[in-house]
Amino acid sequence: MSTNIDFIKQLGDLALASRLKRLSEKMLQDVSLAYKEQSIDFEPRWFTLFALLKERSPLSIVDIAKTLGVTHPAINQIASEMMKKGLVKASSDKKDKRKRLLTLTPLGESLTPTLFPIWQDIEQAAQKLIFETGVDLMGVIDKLEYGMEQQSMFSRIQEQTRQRWQNAVEIMEYQPVFRAHFKSLNLEWIERYFEAEEADIRILSNPESEILDSGGHIFFARLDGEILGTCALIKLDDKTYELAKMGVTEAARGKCIGNKLLAAAIEKAKSVGAELIYLETNSRLSPAIHLYRKHGFVCIPFDAHHPSEFQRADVRMQLDLTATQSPQVQERCLR
Amino acid sequence: MSTNIDFIKQLGDLALASRLKRLSEKMLQDVSLAYKEQSIDFEPRWFTLFALLKERSPLSIVDIAKTLGVTHPAINQIASEMMKKGLVKASSDKKDKRKRLLTLTPLGESLTPTLFPIWQDIEQAAQKLIFETGVDLMGVIDKLEYGMEQQSMFSRIQEQTRQRWQNAVEIMEYQPVFRAHFKSLNLEWIERYFEAEEADIRILSNPESEILDSGGHIFFARLDGEILGTCALIKLDDKTYELAKMGVTEAARGKCIGNKLLAAAIEKAKSVGAELIYLETNSRLSPAIHLYRKHGFVCIPFDAHHPSEFQRADVRMQLDLTATQSPQVQERCLR
């Protein structure tokens, strides 16, 4: 029953996991057959536990599970099977009454001379198979395991997704048709966390006169034709701009839209010769503060004698554009 | 919960299957997480079926199972889940009423634009991970699959076992202490399949005078101190020997003991300058005949005018030692 797996091959790296699974299942099946053929009453899944107990025992259930990289119920189940066969026995730890310590029974120990030869056969068969591939397969598996330990497959996929989203997001400067978006995107977060103040309404209703006419800029993030985020750069003087009115719609969070908007604003400020970007925010907006930090903004003292235009402001930050950006910050912002 | 898997590594190639299994399980888990994180209602195990139906449909259950290398109940279960979600629909084949043909529903088709991007993310994440190993992993898996298709892991293990047994078997020439073994080993098979004849009793009871004194040889196979098989070489004339009285005890069949005994006998005959080995046997002893064939013996006509000493003889074979042995025969005998 040889199956034609060309289709699976054609799926490429996507089917990696499926193929590895099938491969391992077939191997374990064959090993099981080999035991049966020599009428050895031993299951392949007992092997790691047996080998571990042979080398160091007694060991507690959880210790074993950790060492073998499986969950403790798995060990529990395997151990109870082996106990039924009389290969393993359990005793409770004198010092820690929760622990149940496993050891091989004399019968278990006495099985070794029977098992050892067939293990050698299995190992050599595997070795020859691996040799045919011309690759140090165990080394490759080591590297795969190491790579996944460093960064899980899940996190790697996430990273790809973030990158894709970021590439798809388009940053644009203000156009009159975006006026309504500028207002609604900002009211969304203001009304969610605070209350709209008089200054909010004035600025959001008249972005041209309040921001653009005095030399400021407003940016919009568009994804698949939809405007999902905005932020403004208000000119304070020739060397100083204020970052304000940054908002990303709830549904589009996690797509790094804020990241890209902020990067665009900083880029623009640099290109028009600014030396400092200043901003006011609220301590409750920790994701925003985290984003500012990521881009190099640092907190400055909140001087109560110099009150903000906004009641909600309780944090002030700034970014010194004359300082050379640290490589770490640059790298972070690409994520 | 990073587990310290040094112990597993130490097991080497023996733990290959376990490690592959754990690796694939972790990957599939992470892929499942990635779907969930993007709130995509899709299970990793649907993937191959979905991709296959997308490319070519309709397809019957068994066809799909074969193409994807799993059993048909697996497809049945996956399909019924996907049908519950409205992604797949079934229709019966007009030509063959046994068949149930699967296709994607329009809803299923419409899922593609959602799925495609995340598949790309997964593929690229896998690609990067593989790249870190510095090896063409898919190529290696191809080779492993091909290698196991050529010869299953089971058969490879068997081969190793046979080789090990063969190496452990020790061939010795006659010593007086072996006289009883010579008799019992032969009576075992003679009485099982036939009846001991007068000539049997005479030869088995007096091997020295009947075989050795006239220039013959008797060989014994010993494994772990036990005598498990024997065979004799009777001198007919300076250039011709007869192979006879070959017997391996029932319990030790399958350990290639006969193979090694026969090889030793042929070797001895060559070394004493024989040009032909002749033998008589019975057609019911097909394993023995197969063994003789393996070593290059060929059947010769059974000339009834020239009767055998034994009633049971109905097959005559011979091996021409002057002919150069074909490489195939040589290779076969090493197995």
Place this chain on the structure above:
DNA sequence: CTAGAATATGTAAGCACTTACGTAAATACT
């Protein structure tokens, strides 16, 4: 020294496959 957190274990249920087996339809073989 004591409440709450952490740890070790057991048990149940779930999951993604498998094997085993039964039925219906198609095909092969006289």
Place this chain on the structure above:
DNA sequence: AGTATTTACGTAAGTGCTTACATATTCTAG
């Protein structure tokens, strides 16, 4: 044409793990 075999499929139960949860100890911080 009629019977035996093969093929397609469904269903039930098994397998070897997992997650989820309950319970008993031990540790730890105030």
